Amino acid sequence: MHELNNFFYPKSIAVIGASNSSGTIGFVELENLLKGSFTGKIFAVNPNHEQIQGIKSHKSVFEIKDEIDLAVVVVPAKAVPLVLEQCIEKKVKAVQIISAGFAEVGNTELTEQVQKIMNKGIKQGTRFLGPNILGTLYTKTGVDTIFNPPYRSPRPKLGGISFISQSGALGAAIIDWASVKNYGINKFISYGNAMDINEADLLEFLGQDKETKVIVMYIEGVKNGRKFFETAKKVAKKKPVVLIKGGVTEEASKATQSHTGSLAGSTQVFEALYKQTGIIKAETLNEVFEFAKIFGLEPKPKGEKVQIITNGGGLGVLSTDAVILNKLKLSMPSKKTVEKVAKISPQYAVLKNPMDLVGDADDERYRVAIEACMEDENIDSIILVMLFQVPNLSEKVDEIVFQLLKERKKPVAILSVGGTFSQKHKKKLTELGMSTFSSPFMAAKALKALTEFALRK
């Protein structure tokens, strides 16, 4: 078993620095575990109390008789060395150091002291995540050490996207956002100062992890460039890896030093990384998950030819612009396809690309068009524009679309723009496992990323 599995499948967890004071990190950490779905043993460690949140408080890890698979450390920075020494002696398998106050605030001496202790631990098989992290999340086993309380930051559902973030707060914000966007997250790992486990280790681990279908990374700088490069090459061959680099400008790169204590990697190095390893570059925060979504849900296209189906001319036009500007190609639907759709469409429908089913299109017109385009060998992928505002689409149209597409062999990006009613339909389609988008440009950009990935192999 991979060593890092102890962070996600522990049989026992100790919260070192657990607290009774509501609102503190030491409180939230223990409370999340006690109230959550983790079924293993949970221990509180705090020498100043007899009981914490209703369970016994241990003076130190030595007072715990059981083996400890995972320790979550939330004590003040200056107490971290002693706690780590004790964890090592107790042979704890995995240690998360939530505590901050090390290299990121220029605390070199303490950092060096902790490094020495860690090195000793690593030799005997103890692995360390952090310090200066927000925690990890794996809802399947209930290992939730994110220190933001769930009422402020609801956890996302389980899914195939795993997410590594050097920045804790950013990671947390994205995880929180994923919850409302209904993205399925597998493993979330905030890795902060990366004094032991770094981005390359995590990438390798997630590359081997069968449940992880797509890997997303927020990175400011890498610890070991060569190792990361080699790992990325291997992993990106097997599964999609989407990376957003924080600090691509010199100015922002300076800011990263006082944040995770890391020197930001140069932009040139990262550009080479994308080119040579096949890692997918996200330029904005939005792209990160829009890409992850399409990679997680859609099959690989066989080519670059995109067919646009629409019931609104303007969105057909903007989608066409988006396809061309993203350097994809417009398909030419076959004669057979056009004939099929023409049979059930009014004369004023324009059955080219975009295929404009026009504003009075009903469920049936969509059904025939989708079916024909799915079978058409001239078409590699589809942007399916659906404006739900029009009166003729029924409430059942989502289900019809889903039935047609559930075993799809081509990627379909569904594009819909609108308010509460439209968003209800879009949410339904998302829940049924379809990739939905709000912007023509983003839909095309995501399809482009998917197409590039598919054709590179």
Next chain:
Amino acid sequence: MHELNNFFYPKSIAVIGASNSSGTIGFVELENLLKGSFTGKIFAVNPNHEQIQGIKSHKSVFEIKDEIDLAVVVVPAKAVPLVLEQCIEKKVKAVQIISAGFAEVGNTELTEQVQKIMNKGIKQGTRFLGPNILGTLYTKTGVDTIFNPPYRSPRPKLGGISFISQSGALGAAIIDWASVKNYGINKFISYGNAMDINEADLLEFLGQDKETKVIVMYIEGVKNGRKFFETAKKVAKKKPVVLIKGGVTEEASKATQSHTGSLAGSTQVFEALYKQTGIIKAETLNEVFEFAKIFGLEPKPKGEKVQIITNGGGLGVLSTDAVILNKLKLSMPSKKTVEKVAKISPQYAVLKNPMDLVGDADDERYRVAIEACMEDENIDSIILVMLFQVPNLSEKVDEIVFQLLKERKKPVAILSVGGTFSQKHKKKLTELGMSTFSSPFMAAKALKALTEFALRK
């Protein structure tokens, strides 16, 4: 009074082609008016019925004794010429032709016939909008002729953004989207084939309209380039005009012909337009309203120097990248500002740019930082990152921010990423009249557009 006012302030409206069949356009048009807030007289015209939706149906406009300020025409294309002749004879002041089936489907003969009739009408003072339009919306007077039913497409609140769209469906989708985003819309006009009133007329009208603070346009091609250019020059000097061009690629430009019957203007011409008139270019659908929002809500900055305030390092880093990549400058906060904030911040807070108040920042730390930066003459505008997931920010922080910023003299873009809890706070801030964003890049890009506009004058 401007002739076009008859479209927005009519004392009487006739729906020609009103219907009893639920779901049809002729039904929705009349129903919206009858159930809506329009306080003038409403007439139904349809020779085949005695009554429609409970009101008398007139055989033609001649049967109506009252003057008709606005006629909404929803009859089949082939019946349009006769209906227009009658409207002209009846001296209707303003005519909206919802009906489609003209140049956009290659129906040249009918188009020419209608054009001749229109020209006659224009001479006597009747003005025509359309054909092939979705309708107009002006919630203040209750003139709502959008043919999508409100339960499918809720109408946005009244505000300062007016929106002209050549594409009906796209316009409708955006109006619908504005409703859920809580953007305030003043006048919405779908102008379709523009056989009489065109984009230049509408731009001129909205330029003079006191309630319109920001003008947004979706245009595929212009009818009269010179006139549009001249009008744009005048109007863009007075108020912000944000334009998104559909059909910037040759491929999409072809698609516009079968959509609104117009030849798309060349991209070069539009690029010249942006440069020479001061019209603000939106490249994506998202940008349109993100720009409109910041122009509608924020004061003009005095310079290019942006200060980032954050409680999350990663978002500080990405915001820094976004500021630099959008060719704005980072401000250097004054010594006084730094001292004020340092007094109430822990040592590990990094008080530069980004000013990282760190994850345990509470309301007070934000209050002091915002106040200091608002007073700091080295700072022209602010990106205020607020991660609401952290435990230390209270439920009252929105109100505190609002009190500090309600009379702001610098633009502030509030950036927040997250799920339901965060979105609740963001919505509150939006309702209080603050500009909120979900993406660092978009926040910076919107600030850049605003700054360019401000400094050009």
